[in-house]
Amino acid sequence: MTMLPIDDVLDDVTAALCATGRVVLQAPPGAGKTTRVPLAVLESGSTNGMIVMLEPRRLAVRAAAERLAAQLGEQVGQRVGYRMRGESKVGTGCRVLVVTEGILTRMVQDDPELPGVGCVIFDEFHERSLQADLGLALVWEVKGALRPDLGLIVMSATLDAAPVAAMLDDAPVVTAQGRTYPVDIKYLDRSLGPRVRLPQAVADLIAQVVPQTTGGVLVFLPGAGEIRQVASALAGHLPADCDVRPLYGALPFAQQRAAIAPVSSGRKIVLSTSIAETSLTIEDIRVVVDAGRARRARFDPGSGMSRLVTERASRAEADQRAGRAGRVAAGTAYRLWTQGEHGALPAFAPPEIAAADLTGLALDLALWGTDDLAFLTPPPEVALTEARMLLRDLGALDGQDRITPHGRVLAALPVHPRLGHMLTLAGAQAAPLAALLEARDPLRGAGCDLALRLTALGGGAVPAAADRGALAQIKAEAKRLAQGIPQRPALTLGQMAALAYPDRIALRRPGDDPRYLLSGGKGAMMEPGDPMAGQRLLVVTDTDGNPREARIWQAASIDEAALRAVLGNRIEWRNTCVWSRRDGRVLARRQECLGAIVLDDRRWDDAPPETIAAAMLDGVRQLGLRPSRAAQRFRARVALVRDDGIDLPDLSDDALMATLGDWLLPHLGTVRSTQDWADFDLLDPLRAMLAWTQMQALDRAAPPAFTTPLGRRIPIDYDSTVPEITLRIQEMFGQTTHPTVGKTPLRVTLLSPGHKPVQTTQDLPGFWETSYADVRRDMRGRYPRHPWPEDPREADPTLRAKPRKR
Known part of the structure; x- marks a missing residue:
């Protein structure tokens, strides 16, 4: 058997597994970890039971199972088997089972104790698929709670092993060295223009590269569509001995096998998706052409599900792809971007859990019974909340986010829960x-x-x-x-x-x-x-x-x-009462x-008054308070007294608008329009905000009115800087002291019989003593029928005029 780099550390891997039950293995692509580690664990006896190894793709599952079986001199289905959605080949004596990542999730959910399983191996974990992250979290939970004897190996080509090891309670880390030949990296001299079609640019580069090189050519393209376009563009532009072979996940297995297998003569041009980055060994590749694109699962708000989107590849992905050219001999990697652009690429591809639709994950967590799992990258809380909202809408979760019987049915279907819901019912x-x-x-x-x-x-x-x-x-x-x-x-x-x-x-x-x-x-x-x-x-x-x-x-x-x-x-x-800005009511x-759409709309003639009043509050917020003169005077009195330290409610606009439902709602009655609001007096609702003791304190500190010598109550205006009253001068005859609010003199504006101001004073006795004589002299001629006594302090107050002479 040919020696591989991984062989040097297999004893370390099995020893660490025996000692701690867990190990993280770092080994570059081509080191042989996929085909050597499961058999080493099997032969060492370091674990009891079947070994389950996860692969990220269906093709990798078949290829790994075939190579493992071949090393044992057997056919797949004996000691080595595989299982994926819609296909399996597992015998009764199976000791190593290779599965796609979603299969493990179903195995754990169906029976958390994983009976008969002795070790779980996560291969190519650096790809950080959502299912791999979930699978590792579930298996780690099972190991801690139910199966401490369960072996766990995480294998990665490029991922920093330290965070994974830390998550697994400081698991031992074993590192294997790769065996690669030098690879000459070649970049474009200048960037592709925005109008250049990627498939045509790739085809042109391949046609240029093939005459200059020897050996197989592996071309990395983002998807099957681009593969077909490049293949079409290459027709008639390559030497006759070149065999173009596509390689992508949905391709029939026979064609996938043909792309991997060596050619008996001539040269092989493999047009592949990222499926060929790791997990697969493709014979006789000496040249890599990298289009620099990758397809990733991302949440698509347009479809409401995850979709594959095309993005720039990361530097780590580019390095893995280039390394394919140096597996068997020195090779060359051609990159369809400039060296300057290379430095701007992200270092690693983001984990799928950070950007994909999490509806399926939320359903799996509900089926498991808790989301308190150890994730290498925790799922974003906002995305998880949105996913649960959708699952509740589909009837998969109840109001407490627990899985329902319908949710269990959806969890067993291999499609997005939206589509599973449709399949179940239709x-x-x-x-x-x-x-x-x-x-x-x-x-x-x-x-x-x-x-x-x-x-x-x-x-x-x-x-x-x-x-x-x-x-x-x-x-x-x-x-x-x-x-x-x-x-x-x-x-x-x-x-x-x-x-x-x-x-x-x-x-x-x-x-x-x-x-x-x-x-x-x-x-x-x-x-x-x-x-x-x-x-x-x-x-x-x-x-x-x-x-x-x-x-x-x-x-x-x-x-x-x-x-x-x-x-x-x-x-x-639904009965709705809403304020209409357009209708003003x-x-x-x-x-x-x-949901949000209205299929039928009718008048609600018997809507309760309290419901109308609640809707009218929105109208008040839009129209503003509009206090009457009396209401404004009341607010001014309260504000003045509050400033003096007496405990009264805040009646400012901001405070009142913030608490409309507390003080205004009980008083709105039949108010339901702009005109109704214009006719409404706020005084009574505002007065109701004060307790009886508060009203008494207010009236003592800032009385609402001044009683004139005639016995009339004149409202005191508290809006200005000094409390103020306005009245006719004759009504103040006989008043020998200046009116006050507490110790503050009122500002008194005295009016002529024609209601024109003749004097404003805060010292009425002083006015009688000095300026009154001048006012009397001027007013007697203008208003001869009204009394203008020489000494107003001794005169009787009046609002009457002298009778006309006949």
């Missing part, structure tokens, strides 16, 4: 739609109608611009999803979509532009020229994700009867609603 007929909604749009640019996509998927007309490869993948996935799903009564496309997207039922807003309100409360718009733009009701399945008003990419039409048939339990009558309505 049955196998929804499988094509579920596969379509989970994939990238194969008819991007063909209009919004989702029915066009299903027609193409079902063998109908396919637009020329359609991605036929994507359609084939969706068909295959639909067949897998339909297996084991029962048949249900027939539903329309709109009804099935509504089951998956109850928060995306769209009602067209009034107006010429096709703008919609979604049942979840957000807005959306459609291109005016789209054939669906006139539809009253839609189910929106994909948008551009704009949080203010999203542009609709995909939607299905639905009529109201069909909507009521599937979501009738969500439709409810409270509007009381009875509305039939589905």
Whole structure:
């Protein structure tokens, strides 16, 4: 057997596993950890039971299982088996089981004690998939609570091992050295322009590189679509002995095997996704061409689920890809970016848990019974909260975020909970739609109608611009999803979509532009020229994700009867009383609603007065307080006395507006419009805010009125800097002292019989003594019928005039 770099540390790995039950192994790509470690653990006897090893991709699962079995001189299905969604090859004597990451989660959830399992190995953990992070957290919990004998190995090619080891209670770290040959890195002289199409640029570079090099060429591209485009662009531009072979996850296994296998003659050009970065050994690769892009799962607010998005690759990914050229001999790596751009790339790809949709994770945590798990990167709290809100809406969680029986059914399905909910209720007929909604749009640019996509998927007309490869993948996935799903009564496309997207039922807003309100409360718009733009009701399945008003990419039409048939339990009558700024009044309505959209709207004629009053508070907030003159004088008195330290409530505008519901609501009565509010006097509600003792204190410290010598009560104005009264001069005849509030003299404005000010004073006796004579001389001529005594202190007060002479 050929010696590999990992062989030098296998004894260290098994010894650490025997001593502590856990170990973190660092080994670069090509060191042999995938094919050597499981068998070393098996042969050492360091653990009892079956060894389960996780791989991030289906192809890696098959390839690893075949190479492990080959080392034992056996076929897969004997001591080495594999299991993935929809496929397994496991014999009764299986000792090493290679699985995809989601399979382990299901195994732990089905039986947390993992009976018969002696060791779990996480391979390629540096890729930091969401399922790997969850699987490690679950297994670590099981080891601590139920299975202290369970062995645990985390293997990584590039990840810093220290944080993983720390999370696993300072697990031993074993590091293996790689065995690689020198790789010459070549960059572009200048950046690709924005108008350069990536697939064509890659094809041009391959055609340039092939005559200058020898050996196999491995080309890294972001996805299957780009692989097909590059293959098409290369046709007729390569030497005859070059064999172009695609390699991506959805490819039939026979074609995947052909891409990995060596060629008997000529040269092999492998066009691969990131599937070839690690986990796989591809024979005779001497040249790497890296397009510098990677597809990652990210939460897509447009679809409400995770979608694969294309991003710049990280430096770590670029290094791994380049290393593929130096496995068997010195090689060359061509990068489709400049050396200056390389320094600006992120050091590592972010963990999927930090940016992906967490609905599935939230459901798994609810199924487990707690989210108090040790995650290497904790899930973002906001994203987890949003995920739980959706699960409650789908009926998968109850009000306390505990899993429901329906949630347990959804957790067992291999699709997003939205689509699982649809499959559960609609049955196998929804499988094509579920596969379509989970994939990238194969008819991007063909209009919004989702029915066009299903027609193409079902063998109908396919637009020329359609991605036929994507359609084939969706068909295959639909067949897998339909297996084991029962048949249900027939539903329309709109009804099935509504089951998956109850928060995306769209009602067209009034107006010429096709703008919609979604049942979840957000807005959306459609291109005016789209054939669906006139539809009253839609189910929106994909948008551009704009949080203010999203542009609709995909939607299905639905009529109201069909909507009521599937979501009738969500439709409810709501009595609403709201202040209408436009109408200037409270509007009381009875509305039939589905979430935020209103299907029927009627007047609510018998709305309770207290409900109307509560709505009127919003009108008051918009219109302002508008106190009467009497109310304003009262507020001024209270403010003056508060300044003197007496305990009275704060009647300032800010304080009153902040507490409207406490002091104003009981007094609004039938006030429901702008005019009603204009006629309303705030004095009584304001006075009611003071207790009896407070009113007594207020009246003593700041009486509301001054009693004139005639016995009339004149309101005191406290608005100005000094309390003030205004009255006719004749009414003050006989007043020999100056009126005061406490010790503060009132400002007295004396008026002529014609109600014009003749004097303002804070010293009435002084005025009688001095200036009055001048006023008397001037006023006698103007108002001869009114009394102007020489000594007003001795005269009787009056408001009468002398009778006219006949």
